[in-house]
Amino acid sequence: MNQTLVQKLTRTKPVDSKSSEHATSSNTLHRSVGLFPLTMIGVGATIGTGIFFTMVEAVPKAGPSVILSFLIAAVTAGLTALCYAELSFRIPASGSSYSFAYATVGEFLAFVMAACLLLEYGLAASAVAIGWSDYLNNFLNNAFGWHIPEMLRSPSIVATATHGIEFRSGHINLPPIILVVLCCLLLIRGAKESATTNAIMVLIKLAILIFFVVVAFTGFDINNFHPFFSPDGVHFTGAAGVTAAAATVFFSFIGLDTVATAGEEVRNPKRNVPVGILAALVIVTIFYMLVAVAAMGAQPARMFAGQEAGLAVILQNVTGHTWPALVLAAGAVVSVFSVTLVTIYGQTRILYAISKDGLISPVFQKVSPRTGAPTRNTLIVCIVVGLVAGFVDATFLWDMVSMGTLTAFSVVSLAVPVMRRKTGPTAEKGFRVPGGPYLVPGLSIAACLYLMFGLSLTTYTVFAIWMSAAVLTYLLYGMRHSRLN
Numbered sequence: 001m002n003q004t005l006v007q008k009l010t011r012t013k014p015v016d017s018k019s020s021e022h023a024t025s026s027n028t029l030h031r032s033v034g035l036f037p038l039t040m041i042g043v044g045a046t047i048g049t050g051i052f053f054t055m056v057e058a059v060p061k062a063g064p065s066v067i068l069s070f071l072i073a074a075v076t077a078g079l080t081a082l083c084y085a086e087l088s089f090r091i092p093a094s095g096s097s098y099s100f101a102y103a104t105v106g107e108f109l110a111f112v113m114a115a116c117l118l119l120e121y122g123l124a125a126s127a128v129a130i131g132w133s134d135y136l137n138n139f140l141n142n143a144f145g146w147h148i149p150e151m152l153r154s155p156s157i158v159a160t161a162t163h164g165i166e167f168r169s170g171h172i173n174l175p176p177i178i179l180v181v182l183c184c185l186l187l188i189r190g191a192k193e194s195a196t197t198n199a200i201m202v203l204i205k206l207a208i209l210i211f212f213v214v215v216a217f218t219g220f221d222i223n224n225f226h227p228f229f230s231p232d233g234v235h236f237t238g239a240a241g242v243t244a245a246a247a248t249v250f251f252s253f254i255g256l257d258t259v260a261t262a263g264e265e266v267r268n269p270k271r272n273v274p275v276g277i278l279a280a281l282v283i284v285t286i287f288y289m290l291v292a293v294a295a296m297g298a299q300p301a302r303m304f305a306g307q308e309a310g311l312a313v314i315l316q317n318v319t320g321h322t323w324p325a326l327v328l329a330a331g332a333v334v335s336v337f338s339v340t341l342v343t344i345y346g347q348t349r350i351l352y353a354i355s356k357d358g359l360i361s362p363v364f365q366k367v368s369p370r371t372g373a374p375t376r377n378t379l380i381v382c383i384v385v386g387l388v389a390g391f392v393d394a395t396f397l398w399d400m401v402s403m404g405t406l407t408a409f410s411v412v413s414l415a416v417p418v419m420r421r422k423t424g425p426t427a428e429k430g431f432r433v434p435g436g437p438y439l440v441p442g443l444s445i446a447a448c449l450y451l452m453f454g455l456s457l458t459t460y461t462v463f464a465i466w467m468s469a470a471v472l473t474y475l476l477y478g479m480r481h482s483r484l485n
Contacts, residue, residue, distance in 0.1 A: 008107065009107060009479075010105075010106035011484050012104065013103050013357065035271075037198070039283070040202040040203075041259055042256050042276055043206075043280050043284060044205070044255075044339060045258035045339060045343060046253060046255035046256055047202075047206070047335065051291055055311070056304050058248045058249050060301075060304060060305040062241040062242050063229060063241060064224065064227075065242050066249070067292050067293060068246075072243075072246040073252070074253065074281075074285040074288070077250065077253035077256060079444035079447060080256075080257075080413060081256050082278075082433045082440050083415070084277050085278055086419075086432055087100040087412060087415055087419060088277065089273070089274050090423070090430075097117055097412045098113050100415045100419075101411050104414075111354075112470060112471070114350060116405075116407045116408045118350065119400055119463075122381070122388070123404075124254070125180075125340055127401060128340050129340050130389050133153050133173055135329060139332075142322060151172070152173075152175075153173055154171045155172070155173045155390065155392055156171050156392075172390055172391065174390065176390055177386045177389060181382070183337075183340055183341045183344050183382065184382035187348065187378045188375050197341070198338055201334050201335075201338040206287065208327065209291055209331075211324075212311055212315060215324055216294035218318060220298060221297060224298070224299065250451060252288065254401070255342070255343075256280055257408065258343070258345070258346040259277045259280060274430075298317075312328045315328055351381065352364055357484075358478075358482045363380075365377070399458075402455060402459075406452045410444075413444040413445045416433055417441060421437075
C-alpha cells in the first residue's frame with residue numbers, strides 16, 4: 001500500500017528486542033561487552049578535558065559556590081540519564097537517541113536526531129583531540145625540556161578576537177591527527193579490545209584524579225570558601241553566578257549517552273545498559289565533586305581566572321615541586337586519549353544504525369567478519385575527525401557540540417512518554433523513570449532548553465545550515481531507501 005508523505009515522515013521502527021539480541025547476520029555486531037567495560041565507556045567519555053578545564057571557566061563566575069553548580073549540572077544530567085536508562089531497556093540497539101526516536105516519534109525526527117548526534121560526536125572527537133595536543137606538549141616540556149614546534153601544533157584556520165577568522169598557511173596541528181590514527185587502529189580491531197583498552201585508561205584516569213584530590217587536600221584552607229557566593233559585580237553575583245557556572249559545568253557531563261550507542265554489542269543489554277548509564281553518572285558525579293572541593297580548598301577563587309593547566313598548577317603550588325604537575329599532565333594525556341577513543345566509537349555505531357535502516361549508504365554497515373567491527377565506517381569517520389582536528393581551531397567546535405547534545409537530550413526525554421503510551425500496561429517490566437512518564441522528562445527538557453538559550457546567534461545559524469543539509473539528504477535519499485518504505 002502506498003504511503004502518504006505524512007505517513008512516511010512519522011512511520012516508526014518496530015521494536016523487536018529478541019531479533020536484536022540474537023540476530024546472526026554477517027552485518028551484525030558481536031555481543032562482547034560486559035557491564036564493567038560498558039560502565040567504563042560512559043566514565044571514559046565523560047571524565048575528560050572537561051574536569052581539567054572547567055574549573056578555570058566556572059570558578060570566576062561562581063566563586064566557591066561552584067560546588068553548587070556541579071550539583072545542579074549533575075541533577076540535570078541525571079534527569080536525562082534516567083530517560084536514557086528506561087529507553088535503553090525498551091530499545092536495546094545501537095544508535096542511542098536515534099534508535100529511541102525512530103521507535104517513538106517517527107522516521108523524520110529520528111533522522112534529524114541522527115544529524116544532531118553526528119554533529120555532537122564528530123565535532124566533540126575533533127575538539128577533544130585538539131586538547132590532547134596541548135597536554136602532550138606540556139608533558140614533553142616538563143619531562144624532557146622539549147616542545148613541539150609551533151607550526152606542527154597549531155591549526156590553519158583560527159579564530160582571533162581582533163581579525164575574526166584567519167588562515168595560516170603551513171600550519172598543521174599534527175598531534176591530534178596522530179591520536180585519531182591510533183584510535184582508528186584500535187577500533188578496527190574490535191569492540192571488545194577497544195572497550196578493554198578504554199577501561200584500563202579510565203582506571204588510570206581515575207587514579208590520577210584521586211592523586212590530585214589527596215595532594216590538594218594537604219593544602220586545604222577553609223578560608224578559601226569565604227565568601228561562598230561570588231561578590232564580583234563585574235561578572236556574576238550570588239545565585240546568578242551559580243546558574244551561569246552550572247551552564248559551563250554541565251558540558252563536563254556530556255558523554256553518558258555513549259553507553260546507549262553500544263546497545264547492540266552488550267551482553268544482556270536490557271539489564272546492563274540502564275545499569276551502566278546510572279553507574280557511570282554516579283562515578284562521574286562523585287569524582288567531580290571531590291575534585292571541585294579539593295581544588296577550591298587548595299587555592300583562592302581569584303587565582304583560577306586565566307590559569308592554564310589549572311589542576312597541575314595547584315599541585316605545584318601546594319607541594320612546591322614540579323613532579324606532581326608532571327604526573328597530572330601524563331594522566332591528562334591518557335584521559336584525552338580515552339575520551340577521543342570512545343567518542344569516535346559512538347560516532348561509528350550511530351552511522352551503523354542509520355545505515356542498517358537504509359537512510360544512508362550501506363557502506364557504513366559493513367562489518368569485518370574477522371574483527372566484528374565496521375571497518376570502512378571507522379576509517380571514514382577517523383579521516384573526517386582527523387582533518388577537522390588537524391586544521392580547525394577548537395573555538396569553532398564546542399558550541400556546536402553543545403547544541404547537538406542538548407537537542408539530543410531533549411528528544412530522548414520526549415520519547416519516554418511516547419514509548420509509555422505505545423506500550424501501555426502490557427509493557428515488559430523493567431527500569432522505569434520514577435514519578436510517572438511526564439515529571440522527569442519534562443524537567444529534563446526544561447533544563448536543556450534553558451541551557452540552549454545561552455548559546456550564540458552564530459551557533460544557531462550554523463546549526464540551521466547543518467539541519468537544512470540533513471533534511472535535504474533525508475528527502476532526496478533516506479525517504480526512498482528506508483527499509484520501512
